[in-house]
Amino acid sequence: MNLLQRIGYYTEQVLLRTGQYAAMFGKVVHRMASPPWYPRLILQQAEEVGVQSLPVVLLTALFTGMVLALQSYIVFHRFAAESMIGAVVSLSMVRELGPVLVALMVAGRVGSSFAAELGTMRVSEQIDALWTLSTDPLRYLVMPRLIAAVLMLPLLVIVADFLGIMGGYAISVGMLDQNPAVYIEKSTQFMELDDMYSGLIKAVFFGMLISVIGCTEGFHCRGGAEGVGRATTNAVVIACMSILVSDYFLTAWMFG
Amino acid sequence: MSKPRISIRGLSKRFDDHVVLQDLNLDIMPGESMVVIGQSGIGKSVLIKCILGLLKPDAGEIFVDGENWLEFSEDEQLAHMQRIGMLFQGSALFDSLPVWKNVAFALLQRGTDEAKARARAAEVLAWVGLPGIEEKMPVELSGGMMKRVGFARAICHRPDMIFFDEPTTGIDPIMADVINRLIRRLHREFKTTLLSITHDLTSAAKIGDTIAMLYQGSIHRQITPEQLHSDQDPVLRQFVEGRAEGPIQQEGNEEIMRDTQT
Numbered sequence: 427m428n429l430l431q432r433i434g435y436y437t438e439q440v441l442l443r444t445g446q447y448a449a450m451f452g453k454v455v456h457r458m459a460s461p462p463w464y465p466r467l468i469l470q471q472a473e474e475v476g477v478q479s480l481p482v483v484l485l486t487a488l489f490t491g492m493v494l495a496l497q498s499y500i501v502f503h504r505f506a507a508e509s510m511i512g513a514v515v516s517l518s519m520v521r522e523l524g525p526v527l528v529a530l531m532v533a534g535r536v537g538s539s540f541a542a543e544l545g546t547m548r549v550s551e552q553i554d555a556l557w558t559l560s561t562d563p564l565r566y567l568v569m570p571r572l573i574a575a576v577l578m579l580p581l582l583v584i585v586a587d588f589l590g591i592m593g594g595y596a597i598s599v600g601m602l603d604q605n606p607a608v609y610i611e612k613s614t615q616f617m618e619l620d621d622m623y624s625g626l627i628k629a630v631f632f633g634m635l636i637s638v639i640g641c642t643e644g645f646h647c648r649g650g651a652e653g654v655g656r657a658t659t660n661a662v663v664i665a666c667m668s669i670l671v672s673d674y675f676l677t678a679w680m681f682g
Numbered sequence: 683m684s685k686p687r688i689s690i691r692g693l694s695k696r697f698d699d700h701v702v703l704q705d706l707n708l709d710i711m712p713g714e715s716m717v718v719i720g721q722s723g724i725g726k727s728v729l730i731k732c733i734l735g736l737l738k739p740d741a742g743e744i745f746v747d748g749e750n751w752l753e754f755s756e757d758e759q760l761a762h763m764q765r766i767g768m769l770f771q772g773s774a775l776f777d778s779l780p781v782w783k784n785v786a787f788a789l790l791q792r793g794t795d796e797a798k799a800r801a802r803a804a805e806v807l808a809w810v811g812l813p814g815i816e817e818k819m820p821v822e823l824s825g826g827m828m829k830r831v832g833f834a835r836a837i838c839h840r841p842d843m844i845f846f847d848e849p850t851t852g853i854d855p856i857m858a859d860v861i862n863r864l865i866r867r868l869h870r871e872f873k874t875t876l877l878s879i880t881h882d883l884t885s886a887a888k889i890g891d892t893i894a895m896l897y898q899g900s901i902h903r904q905i906t907p908e909q910l911h912s913d914q915d916p917v918l919r920q921f922v923e924g925r926a927e928g929p930i931q932q933e934g935n936e937e938i939m940r941d942t943q944t
Contacts, residue, residue: 546777554736555774559788559835560763562756 443664450564450642451634454572457565464570471574475536475633476581482531487586490523491515491593499602508604512612515594516587520617524587525579525625526673529632532579533665537640540571541661544644545654553645568645572637579633580626587625624680631676632669639665685748687712687843687875688733693742694899695728702728704899706742715869715876717890719883719921721930724896726879727771730845733877734768735759746843764788767836767844771851773828775820781807781831782816788839806834810864826857833864837874844868846878850885862888883910883922895921897930 427435498514544567547553556563591613598604640661647657686709693706702725710716720726731737733744735751744751746762754762775784783790785806786799794802804816810830820828829849836844849865850858862885869876869889880886886893887907894904895918903915910922920928 550772551770551774552776554731554734555768555770555776557736557760558734558763558766558768559791559839560760561787561791562760 446646447638447642450568450645451572451638453564454568454638457562457569458573462565464566467566467570468573471570472578474539475532475571475574476578479532479535479578479582480585482535483528483582483586484589486527486531487519487524487589488593490527491519491590491595492597494518494523494590495594495597495602499598499604508602509608509612511594511598511602511604512591512609513616515598516591516613516617517621519587519590519594520621520625522625522673522677524583524590525628525632526669528579528582528586528629529636529669530666532575532582532633533636533640533669534662536575537636537661537665538658540637540640541644541647541657542654544568544641545647545657546644548645548647549650549653563645568637568641571641572634575633575637576630577633579629579636583625583629620680624677627680628673628676631672635668635672636665639668684712686710686745687714687747688877689745690729690733691743691745693729693732693739693744695725695732695737695739701899703732703739703742706896706900708894708901710875710877712875713869713873715865715878715889715891717886717893718877718879718896718901719881719886719893720879720896721921722881725899726881726896727847729896730768730847730877730879734763734766734845764792764839765842767839767841769829769832769836769844769846769849771848773820773832775823775828775831775835777820779820780816781818781820781823784820784831785834785838787835792839802838803834806838807831809837810834811860826853826860829853829857829861830864833861837868840872841874843875843877846876846880846889848880848882849878849889850880850882858882858885859888861885865889886910 494515495511498511499508502508502510502514544553547567553563553567556566595606595609595613598609599606643657643661643664644654647653649656688708688710690706690708693703694701695703706729708716708718718726718729728737732739733751735754739752742752746765751759751762776787779787782800782803785803786794789799789802790796800816804813807813807815810833812827812830812834815823815827815831820831823831846865849861853861865876865878866889868874876889878886878889887910890907892904893907893910895902897903897917903913903918905913905918913919917929920930
């Protein structure tokens with residue numbers, strides 16, 4: 427394959443996959459309009475996406491807030507503006523790092539598990555079995571995962587934002603001898619409601635991306651164990667790339 | 683004369699350049715046990731998947747009691763699945779559910795009371811010779827037990843058509859005989875219409891009223907189990923006798939035969 431053919435091939439693949447994800451999303455949203463909605467399965471998935479992801483999300487957010495406080499201290503110290511550490515940490519977490527880092531962590535943990543579960547069900551004919559038992563596989567398997575991810579991502583982001591700011595507080599006050607009242611004042615002074623909303627909107631969008639990509643890769647999986655492995659890898663890689671790319675466009679749209 | 687329960691007309695299916703089914707015609711009468719035999723990869727599973735709506739054929743019609751199932755919407759197809767039971771080759775039990783929920787899955791999805799669904803699951807599990815395993819998980823079962831649980835799941839909601847995809851593949855001959863006997867018993871007691879696909883000729887002879895051979899994408903020959911060993915059709919003969927030489931050619935056959943002759 428020469429360079430031009432290679433570009434053509436990858437463009438075709440990107441368009442095909444985007445079409446598959448869009449079709450899956452459309453079909454599932456269409457099904458949401460009518461029962462059954464499987465509330466028990468939604469709760470099970472919410473537990474899997476939300477509660478089970480908490481440890482990894484908390485740890486990531488806490489240390490990110492701590493690193494941010496350290497890094498911004500090094501820069502602000504040169505200008506005697508150390509009081510601004512709180513503002514930088516909180517705005518960075520709420521507007522950008524909270525949603526993106528949570529989404530990346532959840533993509534790795536949950537997106538891969540969606541693809542592996544559904545992929546295994548596909549290659550062992552369990553998805554076909556659902557159909558023969560008068561059960562719509564998209565409604566039974568994909569819809570609860572999509573709803574759970576869209577609901578739980580914003581909640582995880584709220585927790586992560588708070589932990590990140592607290593991490594920054596711990597370093598700022600405990601290690602860098604900054605005034606705790608100033609940290610808290612500056613953290614809230616520069617933050618507006620729009621900053622919070624933008625982070626939460628991103629979280630909803632990322633939740634949708636992770637679940638749709640993970641489920642589509644698993645649902646259309648072919649070729650036994652190797653196929654399941656490929657679907658799992660694709661789910662994580664494509665979801666992470668989509669999160670980073672769409673983050674730019676969402677930011678440009680919301681703050682542009 | 684009664685009308686066929688399932689009537690397949692001109693069914694064709696290809697994957698890229700590979701033609702799997704071509705102008706296939708087959709009638710299955712109410713209460714008949716039809717067995718479709720043929721080589722591995724000839725398209726037997728594709729045939730069942732087309733009937734079940736799991737694969738969309740390129741051409742043809744599939745009538746069930748006079749209604750063309752291919753004209754149904756997805757929701758209508760799902761609703762009609764209540765009339766069907768299916769035993770998959772690998773059993774396809776749901777790993778995350780205990781045996782009784784696997785067996786009673788169709789009933790639970792229809793909103794049947796949990797106690798009633800559980801009682802019915804216990805009843806059919808006893809019918810297939812597996813009483814008392816309701817709480818076990820699929821991972822705790824042997825291959826033969828999984829087949830029988832899959833069997834119980836296929837009949838639990840009292841369908842009037844049951845499909846078997848290689849019912850005796852992957853299990854020992856004794857367990858295979860148990861499965862064959864269960865299929866016969868089901869046929870005898872409930873007069874259910876059965877369609878089985880297999881390349882196990884012993885099984886085909888035991889469970890079928892009619893045996894149809896799939897060859898080159900269509901039904902090549904239809905016989906009774908008694909004719910299986912006496913029919914002189916060269917294609918059927920080669921398959922029954924299990925010879926590499928003959929009209930049925932698989933990729934690489936000729937080379938292997940040449941190598942083994944010299």
